[in-house]
Amino acid sequence: MKVLLLLALLAVSALAAQKRYDGYKVIQVKPKNVASFNALAKLYKEQNSIYDFWTEPRSLDESIDIMVPPTHAKEFERILRTYNLEHRVKIQDVQSAIDVSRKDQASPTNVKDPRSRSGSSRYAVNWTQYYDYTAISVFLAQMAQAHPDIVTLKTIGKTHENREMYMVKISNTPANSNVTKNAIIVDGGIHGREWISPAWTTWLINELAENYAAHPQYVDNLDWYILPAMNPDGYVYSFADDRLWRKNRNPVNGPCVGIDLNRNFGFHWNEGGAAGNGCDQTYHGPSAFSEDESANVRDAILSVADRTKAYLTIHSYGQYWLTPWGYTADLPEDYPLLFDLAQKAVNNLTAVYGTQYTIGSSTNVLYVASGGSDDWAKGGAGIPYSYTVELRDTGDFGFLLPAEQIIPNNLELWEATKVIAEFVMEIVN
Ligand SMILES: [Zn+2]
Structure with missing residues (x-):
């Protein structure tokens, strides 16, 4: 009592x-x-x-x-x-x-019966609520422990506030094998307040590892690198202090704290659509990759980029499947290929519950935004199929998306992700 x-x-x-x-x-x-x-x-x-x-x-x-x-x-x-x-x-x-x-936020006084929806009571996270960074970190360690043959948990560096950042490798290729598989990188949580994003990346890890037997082809034929939360400090701050916090927590600019990590990547950095004022939501930082978090993600991606054919960076909200470029209204040369794959992915997503996504054709773009991770993944790291995905909803709840939508969101996004996975498997180097 x-x-x-x-x-x-x-x-x-x-x-x-x-x-x-x-x-x-x-x-x-x-x-x-x-x-x-x-x-x-x-x-x-x-x-x-x-x-x-x-x-x-x-x-x-x-x-x-x-x-x-x-x-x-x-x-x-x-x-x-x-x-x-x-x-x-x-x-x-x-x-x-x-x-x-x-009520959607898991806390010591507010934890629902973990068996009620997902059927898994063994892990720290269950997708009926939103979980803080500590719970997510515990979950990642639990996954690595439960599935040592598939899941490897790597630390990729520390945040400004000294939190550990993680990349989860999902692969069943033996370490001493000379088989090289194509890879997919999925990351999330670059903006603190977009809670549905880590709620998806953790679910994806669970689906690939825990439910491996239901669809072994996605692990047998591919390696996955998943960065579940790219902005831990901002995510923690959004839980504890300011629900609508977007940036990281580096107090580089006098009274105002934070750099928009998704304006800090070094491909056409600071070429428009990013703010030079440290108080702004889209402050690009003092230089490209000035931030611990974006530099850690850069190094982690570059370490596996040569085999990686697709990069999905997960945001909310608006229900968009966006292609590069963000920094210019010009289209990449292979845009028809990117659009075609996006179309197939979105078709399968929509088939689940009828959720409509808009594919970001850049043809009618009036306003550009530079320094995004998707532009850098394609232009800097050379990953051909690079997308920014803005998850549910279209603004009824916005960042405050009710937790009861996590599982439906994830089920429909999984169908789209399978399309990308099947496509990437077939790419011959
Ligand atoms: Zn975002």
Whole structure:
């Protein structure tokens, strides 16, 4: 009884310390013409420390979700009127939405029966809730222990706050064999608040290792390298301090903390769509790969890049399957091949529950973003099939996606991933 009371008090004090979003709204805006698009892009470029763009401006066809603080509600209304922008409020009060979503967060006082949905009670993570970085780390160690013939857990370096970063190798190729298999790299969690992303990468590890027997071909014919959470400090901070934290936690810029790791990769770094102001959500950092996290990921990827044919970097949200380039509206030479594979993957994804994904054809892109890991994976590391995938949803919950959607999200994404895997298996060097 005493222990429960103590846990409850700890939970309450943890909540009290968290950043609050009372009166913040998420407003979906549809740019109708180039002038209104440019007005929004300017806002994104110059004021994204005030207006938090939950989805980024890219093209005229896509609506944009913007979180507006109560202090700037009037100013934002003026912008909407000036450009006669079509809009609707998607989240009326962000703090209430965060409070509601708290039940989805695993904590000592809030752990559901782990056997209820996934059938696996043996591991630290079970996909009926969102788990913190400690639980994810324990889960990775458990997987390596339970499946030593398939799963190898490697540390790839430390974060700014000295947390261990991991890459999971899934392979049944004996160490002394000279068989070389094609490889796929999947990573997630580069943005702290996108919790569905590590909830997918951990599930994928489980599916390949624990459920190996159901589809041995995906391990027999391929090696997988999975980086489940690329921004542990930001993820931890999002759990403990600020649910909507995106960047890492390096206090390089005076009063403002954090670099957007997905603007910090060194291929056409700082060539647009990234901020030079350290307070901005998309701050690119002082130089390419200035951050421990992005440098660790770079080195981990380069160590296996020669055999790797596909790279999937998993974000949320918006339901997009995006191809390079991010830094320019020009298309890569092999774009038709990338698009074709994306189309097949998305078709199989949609077949599961009807979830619609938009394939990022760059043809109508008006706004570019440089320094992304997908551009670097293709242009810097030479991995031909490089994609950024933005998972569920389309903005009803945004980053606060209810945990009951984790398993459906993962089941549909698995169908898309199988398409990529089957394609990569067939590539002859
Ligand atoms: Zn993201």
